[in-house]
Amino acid sequence: MTKTANRRRWLTGAGVSLGSLWLAACDRLTASPAYMKTLASAEGLTRRAQRLVTDRKALAREFKPADLSPWFKPNGTIRPADPEYVALLAENFANWRLEIGGLVERPLSLSLAELRAQPSRTQITRHDCVEGWSAIGKWKGARLGPLLDRAGLKENARYVVFHCADRLGAGEGPEGGKYYESIDLIDAYHPQTILAYEMNDATLPVAHGAPVRLRVERQLGYKQAKYIMRIEVVDRFDQIGRGNGGFWPDRGYEWYAGI
Numbered sequence: 362m363t364k365t366a367n368r369r370r371w372l373t374g375a376g377v378s379l380g381s382l383w384l385a386a387c388d389r390l391t392a393s394p395a396y397m398k399t400l401a402s403a404e405g406l407t408r409r410a411q412r413l414v415t416d417r418k419a420l421a422r423e424f425k426p427a428d429l430s431p432w433f434k435p436n437g438t439i440r441p442a443d444p445e446y447v448a449l450l451a452e453n454f455a456n457w458r459l460e461i462g463g464l465v466e467r468p469l470s471l472s473l474a475e476l477r478a479q480p481s482r483t484q485i486t487r488h489d490c491v492e493g494w495s496a497i498g499k500w501k502g503a504r505l506g507p508l509l510d511r512a513g514l515k516e517n518a519r520y521v522v523f524h525c526a527d528r529l530g531a532g533e534g535p536e537g538g539k540y541y542e543s544i545d546l547i548d549a550y551h552p553q554t555i556l557a558y559e560m561n562d563a564t565l566p567v568a569h570g571a572p573v574r575l576r577v578e579r580q581l582g583y584k585q586a587k588y589i590m591r592i593e594v595v596d597r598f599d600q601i602g603r604g605n606g607g608f609w610p611d612r613g614y615e616w617y618a619g620i
């Protein structure tokens with residue numbers, strides 16, 4: 362046998378046993394010899410990666426109006442004291458504008474009326490807070506994906522950062538305690554990811570994030586940024602806040618809080 366043939370046989374053997382291990386762990390149902398061969402190939406790798414991505418694209422469960430929680434607990438900041446926000450609220454957000462900038466071709470600045478005119482989605486979903494409580498609410502908002510397309514992502518765009526109006530925690534310095542969050546492009550383009558301006562068929566209340574808050578339904582409560590002032594598309598977030606991609610991630614929570 363030539364050297365090359367030996368090596369090929371060794372490679373195939375290794376590939377199949379790796380494939381088997383993976384199948385044993387993850388997916389017994391598809392355990393057919395043909396599938397295992399595919400797994401041992403480059404195409405198999407792509408297919409496995411594709412499956413991971415497909416999972417991330419699955420919809421969060423949606424509920425019926427009868428399932429709505431009679432009480433949806435407002436949490437974290439419930440009325441920002443920050444002067445900029447207080448002034449905007451006093452004018453009922455007539456002068457609020459949502460900036461979408463960073464790694465985009467055409468930065469946007471949208472009024473609330475303009476945001477309401479964007480492609481929207483309405484959904485009844487369950488909000489799960491790490492503190493251990495859940496509530497079902499109805500949300501209507503502009504889909505983030507089409508907005509990002511309008512702005513045009515630059516090639517190196519990787520994350521979308523939501524800068525909020527409020528500051529949490531005393532004594533954290535001027536920018537230190539500012540609430541912010543970030544998501545990757547898979548979540549940004551997820552059909553249930555919206556900039557919500559309505560809750561339970563009414564204008565979004567201040568306690569729940571007026572004028573606009575994020576709903577990213579495959580993740581925990583702290584990712585659902587309220588009081589959004591500015592959206593920034595970035596390729597890294599090590600220079601924002603303390604560098605972990607969000608207010609709570611900066612304080613030890615997972616950046617990816619998938620549910």
Ligand SMILES: Nc1nc2c(c(=O)[nH]1)N[C@H]1C(S)=C(S)[C@@H](COP(=O)(O)O)O[C@H]1N2
Nearest residue numbers: 434435436437438490525540582583585587
């Ligand atoms: N800007 C901002 N967004 C925030 C928070 C906050 O304190 N400030 N708290 C987070 C947490 S921990 C939760 S559980 C939800 C609460 O949303 P709700 O007030 O609508 O229940 O908002 C999240 N988004």
Ligand SMILES: [Mo]
Nearest residue numbers: 490491582583
């Ligand atoms: Mo939370």
